[in-house]
Amino acid sequence: MRTAAVRSRDLWPAREDYRLLRRTWRKDVLAGITVGIVALPLALGFGVSSGLTAEQGLVTAIVAGLLAAVFGGSNVQVSGPTGAMVVVLVPIVATYGAAAIAAVTLIAGVLVMATGLLRLGRIVSIIPWPVIEGFTLGIACIIFLQQVPLITSPHQAAPGEHSSNAVVAAGQSLAAADPVYLAWAAGAVVIVAACMLIAPRIHPSVPGSLIGIAVVAVLAALASSPLATIGTIPASLPAPSLPSIDPELLGVLLPAAATVAALAAIESLLSARVAGSMADTGAFDPDRELVGQGVASIGASLFGGMPATGAIARTSVSIRAGARTRAASIVHALVLLAVVYVASGPVGMIPLAALAGVLFMTAIRMVHTATVRSIMTSTRSDAWIFTITAIVTVSFDLIWAVLIGVALAAVVALRGAARTTGVALEPIQADPPSDLDSSIVAVRFQGPLFFVSAERVQETVMGVGTPSVVILRLARLERVDATGAQVLAQIVRSLERRGITVLIKGVRDSHSALFRRVGVLAALRHHKHLFVDFDGALEHARSHVAREREQV
Structure with a gap:
């Protein structure tokens, strides 16, 4: 036990994590405020898109964002609910109901934490670039399609009403769309998208998504629109409690939790690796990152939240805003906590269509045409791996997509090595x-x-x-x-x-x-x-x- 404790000492928080804070605290605070503003609509939107509530998305961003910042292995990683996790959660909610998410989150957190304690963090290095980009493209397509039900009807689909496949569910929603509501919602999406496109041209720090949401919320209230809103959000965090896990459902929930854990580990490590290449913020420890993400999801489950992962988009915003230590991510969580206690009323009046607009744009921005072009024109085998990974991600399952992509890449690599004999x-x-x-x-x-x-x-x-x-x-x-x-x-x-x-x-x-x-x-x-x-x-x-x- 003592030996194991000594060996795992580097997996836990230390004073060394904040050695640069005296020199960088001003930039870290500013970066934390900036990314907190950017994270607010995403946290709300991903909570709703998962089939849960905006409150659960916000709670996850606060609790998981804080815990991952303190316990994680990256100095600049920003964690919270992400689009990739939404893709996995939607079918789980449709199959087992929203009440099962807290239990799934707890089990997944334990699995991710155990993976870090077993020192398996380096495994992400075996995932080839075409697989990562194909996976990202597939996730972007699913996030885009998952917003369609939010703009076609004021009522969220009941569990089982729509297919768990995003492509099929989008088609079903359009087939049953309310034309009047669709017109209002499409207008809200256009306004948000326009603000997100124009705001950065005025100044990079202008939060276009928040401005767009505010404009839509004001216009919807003045015009007495039929747009559905987020609804009441409590003005404080819920009391923590251990999720109830039905022993009879444990065997059924384990595969779902394992899928969530695998995705959380992969996405967090990829995000941290990319963040490390964006600025000189110190090396990240992949094993500690997994421990931190596991702790974050466990903490989120105690407050009724959803699984969390490292979020590359928010992390990138934080780094570009000047973040150099984990204090920026901590400030980001505190900013969101302040929103709960100070502005829960106005947040509850935000139309869901406005959040859909933010996520439509988020999905579009996840796809970099230059990257896609580079892969498609590199080698025929890499182009096929990229394409197949993206198709499997959209059509079937994210984890299977990664496994199939890695397997195809391994076959290609072995075939190439065999030719050198x-x-x-x-x-x-x-x-x-x-x-x-x-x-x-x-x-x-x-x-x-x-x-x-x-x-x-x-x-x-x-x-x-x-x-x-x-x-x-x-x-x-x-x-x-x-x-x-x-x-x-x-x-x-x-x-x-x-x-x-x-x-x-x-x-x-x-x-x-x-x-x-x-x-x-x-x-x-x-x-x-x-x-x-x-x-x-x-x-x-x-x-x-x-x-x-x-x-x-």
Whole structure:
């Protein structure tokens, strides 16, 4: 226990986290206020889009944002509800109801925290760029489509009324749309979108989304519009309590929680990695980041919130505003907390269509055409991986999309590595030449020899014909796995059964133990058929051919 505690000491908050605060606190406070303003409409919108409430989204941004800032492994990561998590939560709410989310959030938080304690944070580094971008494109499409029900009817769909698939649900909503309501909602979306486009041109720090929401809220109130609003938001945080978990539902909720945990881990680590490349804010600890995100989701569940992850959009805003320590993320959470206690009344009057407008624009801004163009014009395999990952994300499931994308990338990588394996049948070209050399063939191996290329190598060598002696030249053979070594042993045995003497030249020290264990060396007819240099092997081969000819 004591040893484990010492080893995990670097996974918890320390005074060192705030060593730069004396020099950067002014910029951190300003950045925290800025990102808090930006996060408000997103927190409200993601709460509603998940099938939950705006209050739950706001509570999550406050509690999880604060805990992740203190316990996380990044100095600048801003956490809260995100669009990717919304995509996962919608079908869970439709299947198990909104009451199950707190339990799912708690279980997922424990799983994410355990992943960090087990030091599995580096796993995100295996996700290739085309998979990440395809995943992002798919999420953007789903977020966009999930807003359609908010602008077609003043009433949220009851669980099971619409499909859990965003594409199908958007079509169902449009088919049953109220034309009058749709016209009002579309107008609200246009106003918000226009404000978000124009405001940054006036000044980068102008919060276009908040201005758009405020304009729509005022116009909707003055014109007595039919637009549905957020509704009453409590003027304080709810009292914390442990979510009730029905033992009978535990087995059913575990797969859903595992999906949420996997997504939270992947998105948080990707966000933190991108944030680390945007500014010199210090290296991030992926294992501590997972512990922090796990603590954040556990804390959010105690207040009835939803799962949280690192949010790259809000993190980027914070960094561009000058954030250099985790104090900025803490201030962001405090700003949102102040909104609850001071402005819950006005927030409750915000039309849902205005939040939909913010999320429509958020989804559009997630897709960078230059990035898509770069991937699609890079290599054919990367273009296919990007496209398939995006399609699977939209059509089926986010986690499956990542797994399939990584699997495809692995197949492509293995295929490329297999092509670097070279095997060539070479006639003997020695100086001085000998008429005996016509009965000798050298087989040169080059590059790695592993399971992907093993069959092709075996087929090539076995087409050697009917020489008296075959010399296997292995000096340029690189990495060899057990399958590759087994194939070499099979080649030696097969050639020997055909009456062909096999000599092996140039076994590397790093390969000798594997070859001995697998039986490559034991397959040779004689232990003296192993050579260090080619001249010695060739001399022995010529003597063997000469003896055969004398016997004839």
